[in-house]
Amino acid sequence: MTWLREHGVGPGDDLAVAAAAPTGLGLAIPAGPVMALACDDPAVLIGEIEVAIAPRWIWWDRTVPDLLAAHDVMVNRCWDVTTAHRLLDGGWRTPLAVAWAWLHDLPTDSLPTMGQLDLLADRGDEGGDPEDPVRPDGHLRPEWISGGWAAGTGRMATWAAVSLRAVERQRALLDRRPDPARAHSTARSESAAELLCAELSVAGLPIDTDEALRIIGDAVGPRPADEAQAEIDRRRRDATVLGHLGPGPPVDLRNPSDVKAMLRRVAVDVPDTRAWRLERHRGDHPVVEALLHWRKAERIATTYGYRWLDEHVRDGRLRGEWSGSDGAAGRMTASAGLHNLPAEMRPAVAAEPGHVFVRADLGQIEPRVLAAVSGDESLIAATASADLYRPVADRLRVERDVAKVAVLGAMYGSTTGESAHALRGLERNYPVAMGFLERAAEAGRAGDDVYTVGGRRVRMWVDDSIDGDIDRARRVAASRGRYARNATIQGAAAEFFKVWAILVRARGAEHGARVVLCLHDELLVHAPADAAERVTGVVSDALAEAAHRWSPHPDVRFVADVSVIERWSDAKG
DNA sequence: ATCGTAGGCGCC
DNA sequence: AAAGGGCGCCTACGAT
Numbered sequence: 190m191t192w193l194r195e196h197g198v199g200p201g202d203d204l205a206v207a208a209a210a211p212t213g214l215g216l217a218i219p220a221g222p223v224m225a226l227a228c229d230d231p232a233v234l235i236g237e238i239e240v241a242i243a244p245r246w247i248w249w250d251r252t253v254p255d256l257l258a259a260h261d262v263m264v265n266r267c268w269d270v271t272t273a274h275r276l277l278d279g280g281w282r283t284p285l286a287v288a289w290a291w292l293h294d295l296p297t298d299s300l301p302t303m304g305q306l307d308l309l310a311d312r313g314d315e316g317g318d319p320e321d322p323v324r325p326d327g328h329l330r331p332e333w334i335s336g337g338w339a340a341g342t343g344r345m346a347t348w349a350a351v352s353l354r355a356v357e358r359q360r361a362l363l364d365r366r367p368d369p370a371r372a373h374s375t376a377r378s379e380s381a382a383e384l385l386c387a388e389l390s391v392a393g394l395p396i397d398t399d400e401a402l403r404i405i406g407d408a409v410g411p412r413p414a415d416e417a418q419a420e421i422d423r424r425r426r427d428a429t430v431l432g433h434l435g436p437g438p439p440v441d442l443r444n445p446s447d448v449k450a451m452l453r454r455v456a457v458d459v460p461d462t463r464a465w466r467l468e469r470h471r472g473d474h475p476v477v478e479a480l481l482h483w484r485k486a487e488r489i490a491t492t493y494g495y496r497w498l499d500e501h502v503r504d505g506r507l508r509g510e511w512s513g514s515d516g517a518a519g520r521m522t523a524s525a526g527l528h529n530l531p532a533e534m535r536p537a538v539a540a541e542p543g544h545v546f547v548r549a550d551l552g553q554i555e556p557r558v559l560a561a562v563s564g565d566e567s568l569i570a571a572t573a574s575a576d577l578y579r580p581v582a583d584r585l586r587v588e589r590d591v592a593k594v595a596v597l598g599a600m601y602g603s604t605t606g607e608s609a610h611a612l613r614g615l616e617r618n619y620p621v622a623m624g625f626l627e628r629a630a631e632a633g634r635a636g637d638d639v640y641t642v643g644g645r646r647v648r649m650w651v652d653d654s655i656d657g658d659i660d661r662a663r664r665v666a667a668s669r670g671r672y673a674r675n676a677t678i679q680g681a682a683a684e685f686f687k688v689w690a691i692l693v694r695a696r697g698a699e700h701g702a703r704v705v706l707c708l709h710d711e712l713l714v715h716a717p718a719d720a721a722e723r724v725t726g727v728v729s730d731a732l733a734e735a736a737h738r739w740s741p742h743p744d745v746r747f748v749a750d751v752s753v754i755e756r757w758s759d760a761k762g
Numbered sequence: 763a764t765c766g767t768a769g770g771c772g773c774c
Numbered sequence: 775a776a777a778g779g780g781c782g783c784c785t786a787c788g789a790t
Contacts, residue, residue, distance in 0.1 A: 443785055445769050463770065465777070488771065491784050515781060520774085522781055529773040529782065594775055601778035675779040679774095683780095709774045709780090765790075774780080 192216075192224050193242055201266060203356070204244035205349035206235060208253055209339040210260075215346030219353055223346035232260035239264040245377075249285060249352050254387035265695050269380035270352055272513060273359045276376055279638065279648035281516030289329045292358045320344075322351050363644065372644030374738070375684055379513055382687040385694050385704060386511035386521065393506030394527060394538060394705050395715060397756075401498055401537035408489040408533070426490070430483045433476035442483065451476070485533070493526060493534055501525040505541070511707075513687070517672075518680030519645050521687070521707050528708060538706075538757035540715060545753050547702070547724045548760050549732075550711035551686065552748040553577045556596050558682045561745040562642045563625035567618060572746040585614040599626055600678050602671030626674050633673025634666040641680035642741060649673065685747075686710060688739045692731035700724050713757065721753045 196218055198204055208214035208231040216224040228234055235257065238244070246253070246267040257264060274288040275281065283291075290297045317325045322333040322344075329351075330337070338348035359376070366372035406412075409426070413419035427442055434440070437454055441447045448462045455474040459466050464484065470477050501507055509525025522528065530538070540546050551557075556577050560568040571580040582592035587610075595611035597603075599622075616623045632639050632649075639647045649672075652665045690712060694704050700720040706713035716724040728751050736747045754760055 441786085445786085461769070463777090484771075488784085492772075492782090509782095517780060520780065524782065526772085526782075529771085531772055590775070598776085598778070603776075603778045671778065672780095679779065711774080763790100766788095768785100768787085770784080772781100772783085 190238065190241055193218075193238065193244075196221055198242055198244055200243040202242075202244050203247055203268075203353065204238070204242070205247040205353045205356075206253060207248065207338055207345040207348040207352070208232070208235065208256055209345065210256060212339060213342040213345065215342055215344070215349045217346060217350035217353055219357075223350050225342035225346040227342050230260070232256050232262045235264060236260075236262035247349075247352055247356050249348075249355075251383065251387055254384045255390075257384070258387040258391040263698055264384070265381065266377070267380045267384055268356055268377060269383050270355045270359065272380045272383045273356070273363075273376040275514055275519075276372070276379060276643075276645050277359060277362055279646035281514075282512075285334050286329050286331065289355060290327075292355055292362075293327055295327050320347075322348060366640070366644040368642070368644065371642065371741075375643035375645065378684070378688045378691060379519075381691040381694075382521070383513040385691055385707075386513050388694075389511040389523070389704065389707070390508065392703060392705060393503075393508035394713070395541050395544075396502050396505055396507045397537050397539035398498070398502060398505055400539065401502065401534065404534055404537055405489055405494055405498065408486045409494060412495045423490075426483060426486055430476060430479040433474070433479055442480070442487075448480070485531075488531060489533070493531060497526060507538075514645075514683070518641065518647055518676040518683060520679065520683040520709055523707075527706065532758075536756050536758040538713075540755050543718055544715055545718050545721050545755055546705075546757065547714040547716055547721060547728055547751065548712070548754055548757070549714075549728045549749045549751040550708075550760075551689075551732075552750060554682050554686070554710045554747070555600055555678050557745055557747055558685060559600060559622050559625070559678055561685075561740045561742050562677065562681050563622040564742050565619050565621035565625070568622045569742060569744050572744075575748055581615075581619075584618050585611055587611050587614065599623060600675060602630065602667075602674045626677070629677045630670035630674040633669040633671075633676075636666075636669065639673045639677055641677055641684060643681065643684040643739075645680055645684070647673070647676045647680060682710070685735060685739045689731055689735040692734055693728055696727045696731055697724055700727065702727065725751050725753060 198218055203219050205217040206214055210231055211229040213227040214231040214234065226234065246264055248267065248269060250269065250271040271283065271285065271288060274283055274291070278291055287297050322330050322338065324330050333348065338344055360373065363369060363372040363376060410422055413422055430442060431440060434451065434454065440451045445462055449459065452459060452462065455476055457470045457473050457477060464481060467477055467481060501509060507525060507527065509523045509527045512522045514520065515522045557572050560572050571577050574580050578589050578593045578596065581596060582589040585592055591611050595615055599612060599615055629639050636649050636651060638649050641647065649669055686709065690704060690707050693712060693714060697714060700716060700723050702714050702716035702720060702724045704712060705715045712728065714724060714728065729749065732747060732749050752760060
């Protein structure tokens with residue numbers, strides 16, 4: 190602490206850290222000395238520095254956040270090199286060595302992979318000092334990346350110092366984005382979101398295991414004692430569908446082409462057997478209804494059944510891996526079914542005794558984000574309404590639902606059907622917003638990368654198999670256009686959502702509130718029951734603060750529905 | 763046998 | 775109302 194004060198490190202100043210338990214940690218400040226500290230509880234020490242100095246912590250990747258989350262230590266401001274790299278370069282899960290090479294314009298084709306480590310680790314190493322994490326050829330030393338950085342506190346301090354160099358270069362590159370201040374801000378908020386992800390992974394989502402067992406039992410019957418019993422159960426479930434058929438060839442319900450053939454036998458002809466397509470054939474033959482019901486049960490049996498419970502739920506918490514941004518527009522991802530829990534399972538998500546959930550979801554987030562990023566005055570005016578589609582419909586002189594479909598279609602790239610007419614109305618009445626979307630789509634069709642308002646690069650793919658096939662080329666271009674159009678909105682919404690989420694995390698902590706689920710536009714916060722009202726206020730205030738910090742246009746109104754509930758299923762749909 | 767892909771469905 | 779963007783996870787199947 191004295192060391193930090195001696196060198197004038199204060200709130201918000203960069204302080205790089207590399208830490209491993211129970212060895213210790215290394216610290217480094219820009220253009221200054223490094224500090225190596227041996228201690229058996231580095232996370233606690235980081236927490237103490239946070240309270241005393243409140244620096245901006247700099248680290249390479251999830252190593253430090255995972256350590257902090259495991260020890261329940263809270264820090265706020267940070268800069269995560271791998272997270273900033275995703276923002277700069279697009280893509281997903283880039284290895285540290287590649288991110289470093291990219292930052293330094295080094296060739297990446299000769300980079301050794303983990304498997305080849307022994308074989309190639311010494312490449313380009315001649316004359317190099319193994320105590321220098323950077324090789325003579327400029328690449329990071331693989332031995333350091335794969336754990337060598339933690340071999341002693343001296344190395345940790347060196348490793349921290351090198352991360353500062355990476356950050357320096359990242360900031361210089363972010364300065365080249367169209368809106369540098371916003372891009373820097375995104376790097377910071379996305380880094381904090383990764384910190385939140387580390388905590389979500391450790392803490393998990395509260396689950397009432399008995400209720401979960403009840404739901405699974407209702408859908409698929411009692412837990413089978415062995416594989417033979419499981420097979421009998423499957424046959425019994427299959428019979429509820431197959432019993433509706435007359436004699437004929439055997440049908441495997443798990444094989445889509447079998448199902449299609451089965452449906453043809455009862456005069457239902459469909460190009461595929463997706464539920465939304467079968468929906469309109471419900472009345473045609475009882476087997477359709479039975480099949481749709483079977484699929485729901487099958488989903489529970491295979492994905493959210495006893496095995497899922499055994500694998501992912503422990504001590505009343507559902508735990509999965511959380512990542513701060515996907516490979517496309519930058520939404521959060523989660524495994525273990527956290528992002529696609531069927532509605533039937535949601536009664537099992539229950540606050541612990543003495544606690545409640547404060548649940549909040551953003552209303553009509555995508556059109557509001559479109560208003561904010563495009564600056565369309567008319568659409569901005571529409572955000573003043575709690576139901577944005579109402580004023581849009583009035584202006585277009587169409588039904589509300591038609592307006593809604595048209596707006597969503599414009600953002601997703603759908604141009605056909607009922608909404609086509611309303612779409613032309615949108616173009617006339619909201620030319621700035623529609624022009625914004627069209628420019629993104631045009632870039633995508635041309636194969637150019639697009640950027641979110643926060644500065645995230647969204648990579649466009651190339652399809653080299655087109656090769657003169659005009660039809661295929663057209664399809665690929667159209668697909669890229671839809672993707673780019675959507676990515677600018679979905680990605681901006683994800684950036685806004687994450688600002689909101691990290692503010693709730695930071696401001697809710699003093700009330701004992703913890704974010705336990707992030708679902709693209711929805712937050713679930715676990716809080717002591719007697720703090721419910723205060724936490725509700727925190728969530729609402731955080732929304733206003735997020736809008737103020739994030740929105741390119743101050744007049745856009747963002748709304749959220751906030752409620753206090755005990756089970757997730759208590760939320761009004 | 764092991765892998766990647768496609769069809770499917772869950773959620774937003 | 776129409777069927778568009780994202781993710782994770784399941785099964786079956788065809789390639790290696």
